[in-house]
Amino acid sequence: xxxxxxxxxxxxxxxxxxxxxxxxxxxxxxxxxxxxxxxxxxxxxxxxxxxxxxxxxxxxxxxxxxxxxxxxxxxxxxxxxxxxxxxxxxxxxxxxxxxxxxxxxxxxxxxxxxxxxxxxxxxxxxxxxxxxxxxxxxxxxxxxxxxxxxxxxxxxxxxxxxxxxxxxxxxxxxxxxxxxxxxxxxxxxxxxxxxxxxxxxxxxxxxxxxxxxxxxxxxxxxxxxxxxxxxxxxxxxxxxxxxxxxxxxxxxxxxxxxxxxxxxxxxxxxxxxxxxxxxxxxxxxxxxxxxxxxxxxxxxxxxxxxxxxxxxxxxxxxxxxxxxxxxxxxxxxxxxxxxxxxxxxxxxxxxxxxxxxxxxxxxxxxxxxxxxxxxxxxxxxxxxxxxxxxxxxxxxxxxxxxxxxxxxxxxxxxxxx
Amino acid sequence: xxxxxxxxxxxxxxxxxxxxxxxxxxxxxxxxxxxxxxxxxxxxxxxxxxxxxxxxxxxxxxxxxxxxxxxxxxxxxxxxxxxxxxxxxxxxxxxxxxxxxxxxxxxxxxxxxxxxxxxxxxxxxxxxxxxxxxxxxxxxxxxxx
Numbered sequence: 089x090x091x092x093x094x095x096x097x098x099x100x101x102x103x104x105x106x107x108x109x110x111x112x113x114x115x116x117x118x119x120x121x122x123x124x125x126x127x128x129x130x131x132x133x134x135x136x137x138x139x140x141x142x143x144x145x146x147x148x149x150x151x152x153x154x155x156x157x158x159x160x161x162x163x164x165x166x167x168x169x170x171x172x173x174x175x176x177x178x179x180x181x182x183x184x185x186x187x188x189x190x191x192x193x194x195x196x197x198x199x200x201x202x203x204x205x206x207x208x209x210x211x212x213x214x215x216x217x218x219x220x221x222x223x224x225x226x227x228x229x230x231x232x233x234x235x236x237x238x239x240x241x242x243x244x245x246x247x248x249x250x251x252x253x254x255x256x257x258x259x260x261x262x263x264x265x266x267x268x269x270x271x272x273x274x275x276x277x278x279x280x281x282x283x284x285x286x287x288x289x290x291x292x293x294x295x296x297x298x299x300x301x302x303x304x305x306x307x308x309x310x311x312x313x314x315x316x317x318x319x320x321x322x323x324x325x326x327x328x329x330x331x332x333x334x335x336x337x338x339x340x341x342x343x344x345x346x347x348x349x350x351x352x353x354x355x356x357x358x359x360x361x362x363x364x365x366x367x368x369x370x371x372x373x374x375x376x377x378x379x380x381x382x383x384x385x386x387x388x389x390x391x392x393x394x395x396x397x398x399x400x401x402x403x404x405x406x407x408x409x410x411x412x413x414x415x416x417x418x419x420x421x422x423x424x425x426x427x428x429x430x431x432x433x434x435x436x437x438x439x440x441x442x443x444x445x446x447x448x449x450x451x452x453x454x455x456x457x458x459x460x461x462x463x464x465x466x467x468x469x470x471x472x473x474x475x476x477x478x479x480x481x482x483x484x485x486x487x488x489x490x491x492x493x494x495x496x497x498x499x500x501x502x503x504x505x
Numbered sequence: 506x507x508x509x510x511x512x513x514x515x516x517x518x519x520x521x522x523x524x525x526x527x528x529x530x531x532x533x534x535x536x537x538x539x540x541x542x543x544x545x546x547x548x549x550x551x552x553x554x555x556x557x558x559x560x561x562x563x564x565x566x567x568x569x570x571x572x573x574x575x576x577x578x579x580x581x582x583x584x585x586x587x588x589x590x591x592x593x594x595x596x597x598x599x600x601x602x603x604x605x606x607x608x609x610x611x612x613x614x615x616x617x618x619x620x621x622x623x624x625x626x627x628x629x630x631x632x633x634x635x636x637x638x639x640x641x642x643x644x645x646x647x648x649x650x
Contacts, residue, residue: 108634109601174558216559216586218636494561503596504604505567505575 089202089225089252090318091193092232093176093209096220096240096247098189099127102168103158105218106493106501114155118143121339122159122487159486163468167494168217175216179209184322190236192229194322202250210247225250229320230313231257233270234288238263254316261289261314271310276303288314331374332366334359335427341380342423348377349410350477355428356409357472360402364460367436369398369448373405374429375412384422391416398434401452402459405430406473467496553641559586561637563596563603570594570605573618576644581605585637598634599625605639 095101099117104110114132116125125146128137135153137146143157150157169188177183182194199205206223213221224236231251238260239249251257267277269288283302285291292314300308309319334355342348352375363370376390391412395404409428462471491499554560565579573594575581581596589595591610596603599615606615606625614624615633627633 106603107601108598108603108636111598111601111634171558178558216556218585497562500562500564500580501603502566503563503581504599504602505565505570505577 089195089199089227090229090232090322091180091195091206091209091223091225092186092190092229092236093193093213093221093223094190094236095172096222097127097129097133098169098219099158099160099165100129100132101219102161102165103156103490104129105168107490110156114153115158116150116155117158117160118488120160121337123337126160157488159489161486161489161492163492163495164490168219171217172213172219172221175213176209179212182322192232192322195225202252203248206248206250207246220247222247223249225252226257227252227316228313228318230270230310231316234260234264234268234314237268257314257316258289258292261292262287264288266291269310269314271306276307279303331433332359332362332368332370332430333427334362334429335376335425337425338423341384343420345414345417347477348417348423348426349413349475352409352413352426352428353406353473353475353477355426356406357402357476358468359428359430360400360405360456361460361463363430363433364400364456366433368433369400369436370405370430370433371395371398372430372432373408373412374431375409375416376427377413377416377423378425379421380424385420387418387421389416389418392431397448399448399452400436401448401456402473403452403455406475410475467492553582554584555640556584556586559637560584560640565605565642569617569619569622571619573607574644575605575618575639575642578645580643581639582641582643583637584640587638587640589635589638594639596636596639598636603636608635 097115100115103115103117112131114135114137115129116132116137117127118124119126122143124140124142125137126140128139132155135155137150137153137155165188172189173183173185173191176191176193180193180195184192186192193209195202195205202225206225209223210221213219222236222239224232224234224239225248226232226235234257235249235251238251239245239247242249249260251260264287265277266272266280266285266288267274269291272280272291279302280286280291285294291311294311296308296311299311312319336355338351342351371394373393373395374390375393376388378388379386393408393412395408399405413426459471463469491501493499493501550557561583563581563583565575565577565581568577571577575594583596587593589608591608593608594605595608595615596605597608597615598604599606604615607618609616609624612624613627615627616624
């Protein structure tokens with residue numbers, strides 16, 4: 089049996105953990121650059137705040153309704169996510185972190201009372217972390233995903249849905265469209281509708297072999313899973329990333345080559361930090377720049393940069409990225425976005441010694457280790473290259489960000505005594 | 506290429522204990538006579554925190570808990586996984602604010618550690634929201650650091 093546990097309006101719920109005054113109040117969270125609404129708690133949903141709309145379109149409506157608005161606080165969400173996964177892992181053992189706010193668990197064969205155990209999971213995460221979650225339990229991952237949706241949709245279930253018999257999951261399947269089935273996209277669901285297959289139950293009742301001919305082995309697997317036959321297992325080992333990307337759009341259009349270089353320096357620094365965390369080296373960079381798609385002259389361009397040896401040195405990679413951006417810059421273009429990809433990653437160990445190609449020096453390695461140590465201790469961006477600029481203008485707007493309650497000493501929640 | 510700099514050793518939060526196997530070099534010369542007596546390095550995290558994923562830090566503001574050893578500005582270590590019991594020092598939500606009090610289940614109240622502040626009686630209908638149990642307090646005694 090599998091369980092899918094996910095946080096209810098995860099980002100919005102993170103914002104209320106240290107703010108009991110917000111309980112029962114509408115809360116929304118904005119995406120990077122305060123662009124769109126990416127999370128709404130149930131009070132905000134009840135007010136009719138739409139999902140994924142640009143902030144400026146609903147700004148006055150939100151203010152009128154006294155909705156609490158937050159910029160994304162990824163430091164907080166990341167830490168709460170890690171804690172939630174730790175608590176779940178300690179209770180079950182076999183688990184797969186599926187995204188920042190959801191995890192698949194494989195329940196022990198000794199688990200009997202599924203509904204009770206689901207409730208126990210839910211209550212424990214609530215007590216230990218303060219995060220409200222929903223739990224779906226079923227014999228396959230696809231069904232567990234559906235049970236989780238049912239737990240959210242049907243208020244009588246109180247956030248826990250165990251579908252341990254065919255009768256139970258068929259009852260739910262009749263109330264779900266094919267589009268709501270995990271792994272079925274809108275294209276497939278349109279094609280299915282044309283074949284007279286509308287509900288998840290219709291799909292479950294179709295012949296897996298025939299559907300494999302019409303579609304793919306993926307859909308065949310989905311159909312088997314909908315009938316309680318497990319085809320997907322836990323993916324516990326996250327595959328080491330083949331490449332590392334860091335790109336972001338700016339808070340305002342950039343016309344100045346120096347500002348554009350500052351931006352790429354900053355992203356290069358972040359990408360290198362991630363690469364060092366994964367103990368990897370690179371010798372191939374991909375740099376791109378983009379103008380706004382909506383206004384001004386349109387321009388986008390990219391460059392690959394090959395280094396003569398593998399490295400994880402921020403100084404070396406930043407220098408290469410800055411050269412590339414200088415090459416890609418065009419006067420008069422309002423730049424909206426730039427980014428860097430570290431391609432061709434290889435593991436740091438085992439070290440191969442080359443007689444003719446230069447190695448990353450010991451000095452460079454310890455400098456990078458110190459850089460990471462300082463930034464870990466005092467917060468990201470404490471120490472960086474001067475080319476990243478100081479308080480740059482283009483930097484991501486996070487005007488309404490809450491304190492980083494759990495990752496910065498200076499921002500701990502305050503308690504009245 | 507770069508200045509030679511010494512690596513900063515930074516103790517990260519909730520690190521596992523590091524056990525030094527040998528502290529002196531093995532190949533030549535005398536081994537350190539202390540090698541046989543090397544034990545684990547003491548880790549304050551291990552001493553203070555039993556449930557890392559449910560333990561949070563908070564900053565105390567005010568003097569109503571001074572008699573319980575919590576000075577203004579103290580660091581509070583709060584474990585959410587514990588079920589609050591009578592006489593525990595807890596963080597509760599009072600008027601929507603995180604507040605540090607002593608939980609008194611006998612008289613159904615939240616008390617301060619200072620008689621100048623009257624206890625707050627818990628009324629029937631109002632659900633008491635407890636954030637967690639304070640398990641340790643770190644008061645700064647030397648302000649030079």
